[in-house]
Amino acid sequence: MAARSGQKRQPAALTRREKVESRETAILSAAQKIFAARGYGKTTTAEIAAAADVAEGTLYLYYKNKEALGRAVLADFYRRVTENARRGVEKCPATREKLEFLARHHLKNVIRERRIIELVYILEREMDSYEGGQLYQMNRAYVAVFDNVLREGVARGEIDATMTPWITRDIFYGSLEYAMRSMLIRDRQKSLEQVVSELVDLVMRKTSPTEDNHPSFANRTGDAADRVLDAARRLERLLAAQETKGEYK
Amino acid sequence: MAARSGQKRQPAALTRREKVESRETAILSAAQKIFAARGYGKTTTAEIAAAADVAEGTLYLYYKNKEALGRAVLADFYRRVTENARRGVEKCPATREKLEFLARHHLKNVIRERRIIELVYILEREMDSYEGGQLYQMNRAYVAVFDNVLREGVARGEIDATMTPWITRDIFYGSLEYAMRSMLIRDRQKSLEQVVSELVDLVMRKTSPTEDNHPSFANRTGDAADRVLDAARRLERLLAAQETKGEYK
DNA sequence: AGAATTAATGAGTAGCACTCATTAACGAAA
DNA sequence: TTTCGTTAATGAGTGCTACTCATTAATTCT
Structure with missing residues (x-):
């Protein structure tokens, strides 16, 4: 002193x-x-x-005005959430875990601070060249965390690179924010894990046991495996019909 | 006369x-x-x-007030867009075409009338039991067009039913609305078709010829077991839902 | 036609975001 | 410590906006 x-x-x-x-x-x-x-x-x-x-x-x-205040609040939110996303991803070894972390993290945050997220839609876009706008840049920085995980996953061979990266990103974040709305109406906690895992499956193209449409799987004959497979297929059809019937009036 | x-x-x-x-x-x-x-x-x-x-x-x-007027405008938008979606889908023979039509239709409309769509976020939710709210119902009716195509596609065997239907729907519409934002910044027309086709691929699980990378293809015997297990899991879920019926309203 | 009902009006009100002349707080020089 | 120039803070005042309500006009009924 x-x-x-x-x-x-x-x-x-x-x-x-x-x-x-x-x-x-x-x-x-x-x-x-x-x-x-x-x-x-x-x-x-x-x-x-x-x-x-x-x-x-x-x-x-x-x-300057109420809107600027809103912008500052939103910018601060982006700052916090980007930082947390970065830190969380660092700790995960595998790509799948990274993606799951990101999805969970995003969902939880947009749910908790959904009124802050809404500012994205409420605030007028800054007029001068939107690309250069502060909020645009902050959003870029945030989703860049996902982009990096994706790129790394592709490089490592853990993700198939069939889709355009920016579309993959849009699917990832878009689904999460839309799902949030559904989740707020339904039960929350259970759906969260379900959404996360199905979405990550999708992004990673782990198409799981559904490849029967593929030509190479067209009628194999004979063995027990086949009969089980066939049983599975029939079960799936039945289930799909039942599940959808119950859910939407 | x-x-x-x-x-x-x-x-x-x-x-x-x-x-x-x-x-x-x-x-x-x-x-x-x-x-x-x-x-x-x-x-x-x-x-x-x-x-x-x-x-x-x-x-x-x-x-009653400006907000009610906003609500009426939004409701009218839903009405028009739902009607058009229904009519367009009817004309398409195959599931893939239906989905592509829906995706294109949705994207074009949310882009053209994005300031109307924004009302979804701006307008306060009607306070009394959100589920019964008019706009909630109208949105239900709109996405039901997709739900029907999905259900039909699954029944016909044109879509694999690995994903939970409502999550599939969230992924579909969520991706489109998020993609809209990206598209408004990038070039518009070209990206539109790209987004539509990649998204439909995803929903239909036509994973293109890259699925050989998938682990489950390494040992084929695992497949059938996976599927039966998965079916069992879904059966359990379905039964649980039946027991607590009325939960989902 | 006149009465009764229903629709339309626009000056008036309250509440909001935002301004600006005035006052207070501070820090450096004397 | 006192003085003084500079920076920060104040809150009554302003203009604009959604919304109201006493009054006027239009329409139908008898």
Whole structure:
């Protein structure tokens, strides 16, 4: 505590710079909390100001307007979630585990902070060349984690590279976000694991025991294996019919 | 033109009922036009009233508030798009063609009327039991077109039924809507066909000639066992569902 | 035609995001 | 410590927007 110039500073007394920074984070986290609870549309700037313990006018010293505040909240969400995704993926040895981790992680986060995610749709796109927009870049950085896993998996031979990478990515994240909506209506926990595993299967092209459409499997004759296979096929048809009947009116 | 009671009606003179109805559709289509052009948030009720050639107060005789108007516009969109999907699917003989039609149709529509689609995210959920909500029902009716194609395809043996139907559906529509965002940034037309065909491949599990990589092909004897096991698992699930029937409503 | 019912109007209201003239807090120089 | 220039904070005020409601107009009924 010696060398830092002649300035005495008690723990409670903050320097000017520190005060400004703490105010900024206070506003941001107040906004994040209220947006997450009430949603962007129903949140008033007055509420945010009160929660951050500043005057309404002060908000506008730190953020240009409510929309900019929303953008900042969303950007912060991307930052957190990207960081966590990176860290989690590092720990997984195999591609399948990485993908499963990413899927689970994404689903959990979009469910927990779905009102923050909605900002993606609510906020107007930044007008100047969308590609250069901040949120576009942050989203890029986030999905890049998946892209890397995919690329690595293909290089290692753990994934078949039949699909265009960006389409694979769209399928991955698109399915998850759409599935979230379904899951919020149905039971949550059980479906989560189901969605994750089926989606990862799909992306990895582990087509599991369904290859009978393939020409090379057309009628093999004779042995016990075949008869079991045939039984399986018939069971599957029956099941499919039953399952679909029950689920959709 | 004879029998209809003693009422004389010139083509220009509308009965009261007709007038009311024409006003209603005038308001609805004005709203639809402006929402589609400017987006919900930037559209004012004054604008809509002017475009529909009524006073501002009149809007509120027909729709409870701006949100209800948004809901009506979205509902109308679902109605049109569901009808078109149904008609288009009818004309296709094979499952693959049906799916391709649906994918193309959906993509084109969400791109063209994306500001209407955004209403799904912007509008607050109707609070009372979301499942019974009007928009939930309309969305159900729309995706049911896909569900039927899927079910039929499975019954015909054109699609393997390894995946849970509702997850397949989420993957289908989720991918398309997410892909839309990517497509709006990249070049549009070329990617459209690419997305459609790769997605349909995926859903149909036509894994193309790359499935030799799959482990289960290394030892073929495992196949049948896998499938029976899988069928057993599904049977268990089905029975469990039957026992707790009514859970899924 | 006159009465009764229903539809349409637009000035008025409340609530919101945002501004700006004023005040307070700070830090460096005297 | 006091002074003073600079930066930060304030909150009453502004304009815009969704929505209301007392009044007026249109339509049907008797």
